[in-house]
Amino acid sequence: MSYFTIHDFLKKKKEGNKITMLTAYDYPFARIVDEAGIDAILVGDSLGMVVQGLENTLPVTMDEMIYHTKMVTRAVNHAMVIGDMPFMSYQTGVNDAVRNAGRFLKEGGAAAVKMEGGAEVADHIRAMTKSDIPVMAHIGLTPQSIHRMGGYKVQGKTEEAAKKLLEEARIVEEAGAFSLLLEAIPMELSKQISKELTIPTIGIGGGPHCDGQILVLHDVIGLFERFVPKFVKKYASLKDDALKAVQSYKEEVENGSFPSKDQSFR
Numbered sequence: 001m002s003y004f005t006i007h008d009f010l011k012k013k014k015e016g017n018k019i020t021m022l023t024a025y026d027y028p029f030a031r032i033v034d035e036a037g038i039d040a041i042l043v044g045d046s047l048g049m050v051v052q053g054l055e056n057t058l059p060v061t062m063d064e065m066i067y068h069t070k071m072v073t074r075a076v077n078h079a080m081v082i083g084d085m086p087f088m089s090y091q092t093g094v095n096d097a098v099r100n101a102g103r104f105l106k107e108g109g110a111a112a113v114k115m116e117g118g119a120e121v122a123d124h125i126r127a128m129t130k131s132d133i134p135v136m137a138h139i140g141l142t143p144q145s146i147h148r149m150g151g152y153k154v155q156g157k158t159e160e161a162a163k164k165l166l167e168e169a170r171i172v173e174e175a176g177a178f179s180l181l182l183e184a185i186p187m188e189l190s191k192q193i194s195k196e197l198t199i200p201t202i203g204i205g206g207g208p209h210c211d212g213q214i215l216v217l218h219d220v221i222g223l224f225e226r227f228v229p230k231f232v233k234k235y236a237s238l239k240d241d242a243l244k245a246v247q248s249y250k251e252e253v254e255n256g257s258f259p260s261k262d263q264s265f266r
């Protein structure tokens with residue numbers, strides 16, 4: 001089977017077919033996501049919260065992102081793998097952005113990167129794409145800006161804020177982004193942005209009119225319950241299942257029913 005590419009992103013938009021994305025951070029879960037036929041996997045810096053147990057994504061480092069990206073790329077046969085640029089891997093300048101984005105492709109085996117920001121990272125996007133590093137832009141709620149935004153809040157709710165986001169969307173497309181992630185913005189605004197742009201939009205809390213959707217895998221399968229945003233739909237309860245399994249194991253070891261003859265050697 002061939003790999004999904006940035007050209008398939010555009011093709012799907014042109015043909016009116018929805019793009020499917022999920023995050024994954026390690027080999028076993030990336031295998032599942034890939035086997036399900038999801039188009040692209042984001043190795044998101046959300047791993048800081050759902051895997052590392054951090055309060056937010058800010059402490060996640062480039063080395064940690066590369067470590068997880070390697071596990072994911074080893075697992076896939078079809079999905080396109082996109083590495084997420086962590087806090088301070090690009091805010092410090094265009095050269096740092098190119099160097100760190102390059103690490104995702106060179107060391108991690110990813111096919112593209114995602115980077116938070118609009119107009120302020122247009123030069124970064126230009127330099128990265130010029131270096132043959134495809135970039136997915138990310139506007140709306142950008143979790144690395146949590147302290148400026150004052151929390152995880154829906155963005156673009158006023159007329160002025162919506163106009164600004166639409167302008168940012170045009171700027172990142174013009175700078176060369178192959179796709180644009182829209183996080184936590186009103187659905188009418190994502191509808192307008194998706195209609196105006198040639199590149200596909202991927203929504204997370206962006207409503208049904210985006211050209212594709214992404215969610216954090218651990219939210220979808222019920223493995224992360226510290227907080228569940230309104231835009232999440234939970235499709236399984238793996239935390240509950242795992243807890244039950246571990247409790248049963250403990251009970252059986254304690255009452256002597258595990259191991260039985262079946263799990264023992266003669």
Ligand code: KIV
Pocket residue numbers: 023042043044045046047084181183204214215216
């Ligand atoms: O890090 C992440 O998981 C993200 C989400 C928007 C998908 O950026």
